[in-house]
Amino acid sequence: MKTYWKVALLGWQDSLVYRFNALVWVLYAVVPSLTLMLVWLAAYEGQPNSRIGGFNLSEMLTYYLLVTALSVAITPHPEWDIASAIRDGKITPFLLRPVGYFGYRLAWESSYQIVKTAMMLPAFALIWWFFRAYIQIPPFEPVRFGLFLLSALGAYLLLSQLKFLLGISAFWLLEPGGLMEIWNVLNGLFAGRLLPLQLLPMWAQWVGNALPFSILYAFPMQILLGRATTEEIWWGFARQAIWLAVLALAVHWVWRRGLLAYEAVGT
Numbered sequence: 001m002k003t004y005w006k007v008a009l010l011g012w013q014d015s016l017v018y019r020f021n022a023l024v025w026v027l028y029a030v031v032p033s034l035t036l037m038l039v040w041l042a043a044y045e046g047q048p049n050s051r052i053g054g055f056n057l058s059e060m061l062t063y064y065l066l067v068t069a070l071s072v073a074i075t076p077h078p079e080w081d082i083a084s085a086i087r088d089g090k091i092t093p094f095l096l097r098p099v100g101y102f103g104y105r106l107a108w109e110s111s112y113q114i115v116k117t118a119m120m121l122p123a124f125a126l127i128w129w130f131f132r133a134y135i136q137i138p139p140f141e142p143v144r145f146g147l148f149l150l151s152a153l154g155a156y157l158l159l160s161q162l163k164f165l166l167g168i169s170a171f172w173l174l175e176p177g178g179l180m181e182i183w184n185v186l187n188g189l190f191a192g193r194l195l196p197l198q199l200l201p202m203w204a205q206w207v208g209n210a211l212p213f214s215i216l217y218a219f220p221m222q223i224l225l226g227r228a229t230t231e232e233i234w235w236g237f238a239r240q241a242i243w244l245a246v247l248a249l250a251v252h253w254v255w256r257r258g259l260l261a262y263e264a265v266g267t
Contacts, residue, residue, distance in 0.1 A: 025116055026116060026120045029068055029071050029075070033127075034127060037127070040064070044056075053196055066225070070224075072120040075159055076109040078105045078108075079167035080167070144223060144226065145224075148224045151215075158240060158244060159216060161247035161248060162212070168255055171258030186213070189204070190208035190211070192214065192217045
């Protein structure tokens, strides 16, 4: 643990040096959400109390504000560095060190997420002020907020595992950027990032629930906004635990297979 703590500190220092990278990812999340909030503001014009997918205008804009903050805080981006390291042969030293590569990446990314979240706060405050007439932050309830934080942590670990798999694809793909963009589209659609899941067709909701998408952003948001029943909360946590186990095994297996291909190329 001391090793990973030192890695986290190094990641913190690196994030502070290259703050512009964090700013780019913040803008990548904030700008689309701000655009959609303006679209919904126009869609509800003259009928702010009408309901679309169970949301009135105030609830819809509150959802977008909070899900944007959540996505910035829990969405890591290690896939690009992993893919680059594989292509350039820079993972070789990690194969010789007494430290797990994915533990190293998780520690590094976690410190980076703290810096990125801090840089997001001014944009969050600005959007909140601009839409202040519509935003209704749910009242603070310790139990519900604690469950929200726990679900957000589970979502962060799930996203990390999924991003690890995307990065590992570079063992077989010369340029995995296309695959990563496809993932971004699917994740935004089925995970509740671009639209609340209630607005999607039933088949799309089924896809989001059958795969781990709905427990990434939609599940924590349902808890935070008080829209999840007790049964839905327990089932959501159970799904997070199951998918974490499945994805951790998948990452381990794909990594081992990838190393065989990596060694074959190097010989």
